[in-house]
Amino acid sequence: MAATLHNDIAESRVVDNRGKITGRLVWSYAIRIIFAIIFAFPLLFMVVSAFKPDQQIFQDLESIRAFLPVGDISLDNFYAVFERVPAGTFLKNSIIVSAATVIIGLIVNSMAAFAISRMKVKGGKIVLSLIIATLIVPFETLALPLLWWINKLPHLGLYSDGFAITQGLMDTYQVQILPFLANAFSIYLFHQYFDSIPKELDEAASIDGAGWFKIYRSIILPLSGPAIATVAILTLLPAWNQYLWPLMAVQSEELRPVMVGVQYFFQLSTSWGQIMAYASIITVPVIALFVTFQRAFVNSIAASGVKG
Template sequence: MKRSARGVLVLALKIVLALVFGLPLLFMVVSSFKPDTQIFGDLGGIQAFLPVGDLSLDNYTGVFDRVPFAQFLLNSVIISVTTVVLGIIVNSMAAFALSRMRMPGRKWALGVVLATLIVPFEVMALPLLWEVNQLPYFDGAHIVQGWLDTYTVQIVPFVANAFSIFLFYQYFDSIPKELDEAARVDGAGWFRIYRTVIMPLAGPAVATVAILTFLPAWNQYLWPLMVTQSEAVRPAMVGIDYFKQLNTSWGQIMAYASIITIPVLALFVAFQRSFVNSIASQGLKG
């Protein structure tokens, strides 16, 4: 009897959580097909979450008419995917050195890396802006000063990530070190051990870092707003500001938000099993 009551309670809690997180998404998607007058008219009832009334694709076509959405979306994909790929390589190599290689001070180095997590990005934004504006940049023809208004300034500052290093470190630390010793007996160096022994076993950690790196890269708003001026390099999140100018169209905003949410959901669905396995294994270890 107690087990059945507990099961009902857990099920009810899951339903409540699903509604809390799912209803805003449902409202966003449903509202993207409605005109503004109907969106506000349906707010007082259940109709706000139902695809009823005057439904059309006008908001979606309006998105492409109002802003260069295809360019914004391409920019976000380039920035996010490049940040994820470089982040996995850089952070996994750093974590491998801290976890597997015997060198003095590695625990202190890990502590310093983790200490950077307490510093909010807003504190570093202005100093970082000054720094990237002093760096040389090759624009294809000659070297100029400053990275502003480029893909580089939106990618490089976010490749190294303390939390990603910590996740890789935790996962690498759980892999038996006897594998390293066996590989070194066969003549393998540290890079070969990293590439052929450790990384093939780190699939769940890679999936977790990929998701946790992609989300902030895709949702980045403040930094691109500070460092980009041309539409050629602006990501999708900054593009939503175009709908707040002059006459605000809430239906188009909902359509815009629905489209840019799809890649995030697709990534999570693709890596969901590995992500859950990684969290579960780290929880069991702890």
């Protein structure tokens, strides 16, 4: 009788614990959904407004219609965007600059992190600390000195009579790429992730005759997929969103990125429908890319946080 009563009490406790866990999960998901809706409202308003004329945008602001694709819906704003500005050229430039910055940046930052983390470099921790310390320096304080140095660097260009070396990288793709290849946070993230990989793998590869570069290319990088995806996203976003630096260093319209193109819509007559259409064109692809690599992004941040 006592044993039966004890089992009943134990089962009731298990049921209570399961109920509490289920309740916590429900509340957790409910809070996430609420925050997702709150943060989605501005994006939803932007996309929906891109299909409406200016007059209807302001009329719908007083009701839920502002977030619904109702009324006078058309693609006129998108057509007008490509007529008003060379949006195709801006998109092409941003894709080139962002892709080059991400690809070369992944190589540069991962190799730097590998050297500090795996190669037992003397003073490696001090070097890493100095690299991280650069994060506290805002880019605005470096922009003018960087502009001066960029104007002194040699530039190999292709001209009608062949290749020639000139002074200064102003008004080129290179000036939009080179200053942003090495990134302190990317090096730190790679370093933390590389530290979580057992160093016994390096020793085993060394016994088989592998050098440091082969260890880096054949062992470390294949195991660092989440870190690579995370650094790619964190490098892509600022590269795509560059505004101040291209405004200072690029004068030719055929080399300007998408963010500089925003100022074109505030000249002469301002059309908010066109602004929303242009903003949708340059925002939605980045959001789609982030959603695609979201799982790898979260996994890498979690792994780095545990190690740190």
